[in-house]
Amino acid sequence: MFNHEKKDIFFDLDHTIWDFDKNAEESLHELYFKYKFDNLFNQASSTRFIETYTINNHRLWGLYHHGKISKPELRKARFSDTFTELGVDPKLFPEQFEQEYLTICPQKTNLFPNAHETLSYLAEKYNLHLISNGFKEACETKLEKSNLGRYFKNIFISEVIGVNKPDPRIFHFALETANAQAQQSLMIGDNLDADIRGALNVGIDAIFFNPNVVEKPKDVSHMIIDLKELQAIL
Known part of the structure; x- marks a missing residue:
């Protein structure tokens, strides 16, 4: 399947292992x-509020990946834009709501199906690492509460490193720190831009995690819809 034998596997966290949308939905509800x-x-019903927030949050994270907005701007805009779209003055948004959301959401433990089973299987055969564009405090809480940290030899958080995926520098930093070679490495993530093309651009093979079964772009060679598929591939 791949041109070279793999030794190091890099995973994304949110939307790949940790089910961000499900955990956010529970918290917001x-x-x-x-x-x-x-x-x-x-x-x-909370449905319309959550759906509007989710669309805005995904859009704003796309901007954050490329350094077009800051962490505070992202956190402010995702709720203020949602209020505006729903016809309510964003000045009425209670700041304490967001503080509670930031506390509650990372403690949720909904993972994608077969996450622990697959990570446990892979950890016996490969060096596993994590590269996340998430925020430091939230990532650390998610890993602890969901008991995920034990699988990874290295955890790379963009906020700590100072650059986000798809910037090549974060991938080069991860490879160097992990003492890994690009040709012997593999990236697994849900974000075509940040995870997949970001990895491919530095010579790392990538597998697109696509649980929503959207159409696979022509420039993406490998795709899975369930993490368990990795046990057959690897």
Whole structure:
């Protein structure tokens, strides 16, 4: 399947192992009613609020990956833009809501199916590492609460390193620190831009994790829809 035997595997965290959308949905649903957003938005269900937030959050993370917005700008805009789209003055957004969200969400432990099983299998055969564009405090909490840190020899967090995927520098830093060779390494992630093309651009093979089964682009050779498929591939 690959031109060279693999020794080091680099994983993304959010949307690849840790189910960001599911964990965020649970957290936002709880807080929606705690802060009486059902009255504020005149919506008895939290569905529209969560859907709007999710779209905005994904868009803003795309900008953050490329350094076009900062961490504070991302965190502010994802809720203020959601309020604006839903016809409510963003000045009415309670700051404490976000603080609670930032505390609650990373403690959630919903992972994609077969995550522990697959990581345990791979850790016996390969050196596993993590490269995340997530924020330091949130990543550390997710890894601890979900008992994921034990699988990885190195954990690279972009906020600590100072550059985000797909910047080649974060991949070169990870390879050098892990004492890994690009041709003998593999990147697994959900984000075509940050994870897949970012890795391919520095000579690292990549597997597109695609649980939503969107159409695979022509420039992407390898794709899985369930983490368990890695046990057959590797």
